[in-house]
Amino acid sequence: MTAEPSGIPLLTLMLMTPLFTAALIWFYPEQDDRIKYLALGAILLDLLLAFWVLGKFDPTDPGFQLTERVLWISTLNIHYFLGVDGISVLFLPLTVLLFLGVVLASWTSVRLMKRLYFSLVLLLLTVTLGLFCALDTILFFLFWEATLLPLYFLISLWGTGPNRRYAAAKYTLFMLAGGIPLLFGFVLLAFDYAAVEGTGVPYGLMFDYPSLLESTVTPETQRLLFFLLLVGFAVKVPLFPVHSWLPVVAQEGPVAVIALMTGLKLGVYGLLRFVVPLTPDASLEYHWLLAGLGVVGILYGGVLAMVQTNLRGMLAFSSISHVGLVVLGISSFTIQSTQGALFQILNFTLIAGGIFLLTGFLHHRIGSTDFVNLGGAAESLPMLAAFVLFFGLAGMGMPGTSGFPAEFLLLTSAVATHTGAGLAALFGVVLGAGYFLGIYRRVFLGPVRNSVVKNALDLRPRELFVVCLFGGVILLAGLYPAGVLELTRVTAEGWLARIPIGG
Numbered sequence: 001m002t003a004e005p006s007g008i009p010l011l012t013l014m015l016m017t018p019l020f021t022a023a024l025i026w027f028y029p030e031q032d033d034r035i036k037y038l039a040l041g042a043i044l045l046d047l048l049l050a051f052w053v054l055g056k057f058d059p060t061d062p063g064f065q066l067t068e069r070v071l072w073i074s075t076l077n078i079h080y081f082l083g084v085d086g087i088s089v090l091f092l093p094l095t096v097l098l099f100l101g102v103v104l105a106s107w108t109s110v111r112l113m114k115r116l117y118f119s120l121v122l123l124l125l126t127v128t129l130g131l132f133c134a135l136d137t138i139l140f141f142l143f144w145e146a147t148l149l150p151l152y153f154l155i156s157l158w159g160t161g162p163n164r165r166y167a168a169a170k171y172t173l174f175m176l177a178g179g180i181p182l183l184f185g186f187v188l189l190a191f192d193y194a195a196v197e198g199t200g201v202p203y204g205l206m207f208d209y210p211s212l213l214e215s216t217v218t219p220e221t222q223r224l225l226f227f228l229l230l231v232g233f234a235v236k237v238p239l240f241p242v243h244s245w246l247p248v249v250a251q252e253g254p255v256a257v258i259a260l261m262t263g264l265k266l267g268v269y270g271l272l273r274f275v276v277p278l279t280p281d282a283s284l285e286y287h288w289l290l291a292g293l294g295v296v297g298i299l300y301g302g303v304l305a306m307v308q309t310n311l312r313g314m315l316a317f318s319s320i321s322h323v324g325l326v327v328l329g330i331s332s333f334t335i336q337s338t339q340g341a342l343f344q345i346l347n348f349t350l351i352a353g354g355i356f357l358l359t360g361f362l363h364h365r366i367g368s369t370d371f372v373n374l375g376g377a378a379e380s381l382p383m384l385a386a387f388v389l390f391f392g393l394a395g396m397g398m399p400g401t402s403g404f405p406a407e408f409l410l411l412t413s414a415v416a417t418h419t420g421a422g423l424a425a426l427f428g429v430v431l432g433a434g435y436f437l438g439i440y441r442r443v444f445l446g447p448v449r450n451s452v453v454k455n456a457l458d459l460r461p462r463e464l465f466v467v468c469l470f471g472g473v474i475l476l477a478g479l480y481p482a483g484v485l486e487l488t489r490v491t492a493e494g495w496l497a498r499i500p501i502g503g
Helices: 010-027 034-056 091-105 114-133 137-146 148-158 164-197 209-213 219-236 245-252 255-263 266-278 280-285 287-306 311-330 335-366 382-395 403-417 419-444 461-479 482-497
Strands: 065-073 078-084
Touching: 010 034, 010 065, 010 078, 010 114, 034 065, 034 091, 034 114, 078 114, 078 137, 091 114, 091 255, 091 335, 091 461, 114 137, 114 148, 114 266, 137 148, 137 164, 137 209, 137 266, 148 164, 148 255, 164 209, 164 219, 164 245, 209 266, 219 266, 219 280, 245 255, 245 311, 255 311, 255 335, 266 280, 266 311, 266 335, 266 482, 280 287, 287 311, 287 419, 311 335, 311 403, 311 419, 335 382, 335 403, 335 461, 335 482, 382 403, 382 419, 382 461, 403 419, 403 461, 461 482
Parallel strands: none
Antiparallel strands: 065 078
């Protein structure tokens, strides 16, 4: 195994800290409050490690850094191989930050089976960080599939809707179905590498991501691989028409966990990390398909968000609309769109995750997020209402927030490269502003119609700390976007250089 110069395997420590703590929790009695503090301590330690990784990262180096590698399955040439680059490094602190918000949001709302809940959350943190660090395709796939177990139990056991078990089962079946083409694509790529290099099977199989980037894949194999990986990741994004699990899970699942599922856009990360770099010719050939899927997502999600009668349903379809703009940006293949797409995926972690956490705070107080049970909530919950407005405006791309530079880069690139699709995306942005402001007015403004709303308590100090922390990062990245853009620029240029534009 090779580690960073100090000899400390930082990435492995990041993965092991929550995993070890998840096991340690079971040595404490079920009602012991130290369980929560152990989970919180593990996440704070991981946050320090994530910033340590970020401090060690050299943004002028386009390659993978802080790599750790050890042979895992010798007969298949599979390695435990971790590393970060400009695409993945910022996801580490932001992911841990979102999990910090989830733990604090669950501080008093989770009263039953606390050991199981917090250990599942920590397990999910481990495998999620592993996804961003994995540089072996099979290791990535194992982390990818490992997210299903904690999410299934978190949704089915702590969901707030009567159909939570159905929602958990539907999500799991969708993800298992998406995993089949994903695994087949990675295996196909490994066999193709062995055939091209003439190294033979099984010892010549290659799952090493940096080596696969340098390999030559035939056009026919690229096309097949493109569609296999696209389908596999599209389920997780989610893209129309494989999106139907998200609105169901958003309505039935625990709101804090849905904040993770909408904030961490692992499917779009997969498009950036694997689909385009491994199939550059096919991606360019089918750029119109990516653009079309993006536009359909923007408009479909926006229209469906307008007709929702529940705040959680609106946010779910809004998420589908916003992620459609990112997919459209990826299809543009310019440095502006590439950095804008990456910037926007990072934004989702705090903006989409943050607004769902606020929705969870609202649900915990009122017992519902249906519009019929709300109205006038700003009168008794002024701070909560103010932060919902702030996060909503950030999601709309308000200047001064991190949403503005990301959305501006995406829209200008889309209009320049796919004019019709770009204009449709602009319409989608206007549509998004319309449905958010209209629904915000129904939920938070006007007369109070429910006595529960009238007597509800505003944000507690713990909750206020979470949203202020998220909001501060959103403002910092919005006022100084160069910090994010310079950190990702060299890697984004290398990513774009793989696309044979004009070739």
